[in-house]
Amino acid sequence: MAGAAQRRSRLPEKVFRALCLVAVILPLLVLTVLLVDVVIDASGRLSWSFLTSYPSRHAARAGILPGLVGSLMLIGLTALLALPLGVGAALYLEEYGRQGRLSGLIEINISNLAGVPSVLYGLLGLGFFVRTLMLGRSVLAGACTLALLVLPIVIMASREALRTVPAGLREACYALGSTRWQAISRVVLPMAFPGILTGAILAVSRALGETAPLVVVGALTYVAFLPSGLDSPFTALPIQIFSWVSRPQKAFVENAAAGIVVLIVTMLLINAAAVLLRSRLQRRT
C-alpha cells in the first residue's frame, strides 16, 4: 500500500524537481546567449582604435574614447561624493543615533529611496543640480545625481561592515580613556574598511551601468572632445551605446555591441580590483 503510494508520487516529483531546476538554469542560459551574442556582434569592431577614437558619422571610424573618459570621470566623482556621505550616515546610524527618532526617519528614507526608479533621480538632478544650482548639463551635475542614486547601497554595505566589528573592541577603547570618535576613527573604521570598500565598489559599478538618469540630466550623445573640467559637457559609455543602438544602420549597432563589451570589461576590472584589494586588506588586519 505504502509502496504503491510512493511509486505513484515519484514521477510527478521528478517532473517538479526538473521544472524547478529549469527555472534556475534557463535564465542563466539566456544570460550566456546574451553575452556570447554581444561578443560575436562586436568582434568586427573591437580594436585599439575603437578605444582611442572619437565618435564619427562613419560607423567604421567611430570610437568610444569620450564615453570611456566621461564614464571614468563620473564614477570617480561619484565615489568621492557618495563614499564620505554614505560612511558618515552609516556611522551615525550604527554608532550614534541607534534608537533615536532621527535615525528612524533616516532609515525609512533610505529604504524608500532604494525603491525609487533611477529615472526619477534624473528628474531630481535636472531640477535641482542642473537648474536650481545652475551646474548646467555638466559632469559634476551627473556625478551628484549618480551619488544620490548609489548612496543607499553605500550606506547599507557600510552599516553591515560596521556591525561586524565586535562591541568588545569599542569598550576596550573606552576603558583606555579614548573618546567615542577616537574609538571609531582608530579602531572601528579601520576594521570595517574592507567591507565598506566592497560596498563602495558595488556602488561604483552600479553607477557605471546607469543610463536613464544621465540621459535626463542631459548627457550628450555626440561628443567630439574630452571633458575638460567639472563644468564640462559630457557623455558616458552607456549613453554612447544608447545613441548607437538607436540608429537603424547595422554598422552602428555593431558599434553598440563593441561599446557594451568595453562597458562590461570595465565593470569586471573594477570588481576584480575590489576582490584583490579586499583580500589584501583582510590579510593585513
Place this chain on the structure above:
Amino acid sequence: MRLTTTESGAIRFGRRAGPRWEAAIEGALLLCGLVSVATTAGIILLLAVETLAFFREVSLPAFFGDTQWTPLFAEKHFGIWPLLSGTVLTSAIALLVAFPFGLGAAVYLSELASQRVRALLKPALEVLAGVPTIVYGYFALVFVTPVLQRVVPGLAGFNSLGPGIVMGIMIIPFVSSLSEDALFAVPPSLREGAYALGAAPLSTILRVVLPSASSGIAAAALLAVSRAVGETMIVSIAAGQQPRLTFDPRVPVETMTAYIVQISMGDVPTGTLEYRTLYVVGTALFVLTYVMNLASRRLRSRFQELT
C-alpha cells in the same frame, strides 16, 4: 598593538579630543544621514511643484479623461492612459516571465538543492540583476525581437513582447531572492508535521510550504512589478516611442519611463508645458512605484512577524 595606537593617538590629538570636537563630529555625521531625507524631500517637492504648475494649464479631466497623449504635436492631448497602458502591458509580460521562473528558482534553491549547488547557483542568478539595463535593451531589440518575429505573426520591430520578456528575465533574481526569504521563514516544524502525516516532499512543498509563504511570495511579485514599472532603458530602446492605448503586445507602445527619456533626448526649455509633462509623468511613476513598494513591505513584515 591596538593599545599603543590608541594611546599614541590620544596623545597626538589630545587637544582636539574635547567634548566640543566630539559634538561637532556627531553633528557632521548626522548631516550625512540627513542627505537621504533631503533627497526624498527634494524629489517629492520638485515633482509636486512642477505637477501643480502643469495642472494650472491642463485640466484634470483632460489628463484622466483623454485617451491620447500627444504633447509634442500641434494638436496637443494630455491623456495619461496610453503611457499607463504601455507601462502596464510591458510590466505584466515581465511578471508573467519572472514570477514562474523566480518562484521555481526559489523553491529549487531553498527546498531541493544541496548546499553546494545552492552556493554555486545563487550568486550566478544574482548576476542577472547586475547586468546594465542598456545591455538588456540591446538584447531585446537586436536578438529577442528578431527571433520572436519568426514565430509571432505580425510582430513589429518595436513591440512590448520582446522588451517585456527581457525585462522579466532581468527581474527574476528579485522574485527568487525575496521568495526564498519567505520560504526560509516557514517554520521547519510545519514541514516536519507534514512528513509525519505521511506527505511526500512534493505535496509538502505545494500544500504546506508554499501556502504558508504566500504573503512573502506576493511581496516578491509586487516588488518585481515595481521594478518593471520603473525600468527605463529596455523599453526606451526596444518598445518604440509611440504612446498608444492598446493591449496588443505586437505593436509599438511607449511607457512612462520611455517618455521621460524621449523628451530628455531633445533640449526642452525650462518652464514650458513640455518640460512640465516630464514631471507629471514622473509623479505618476513615483506614486505607482511607491504604493507597490509600500504594499510589498507591509506583506513582508507580516511574514517576518510569523518567525
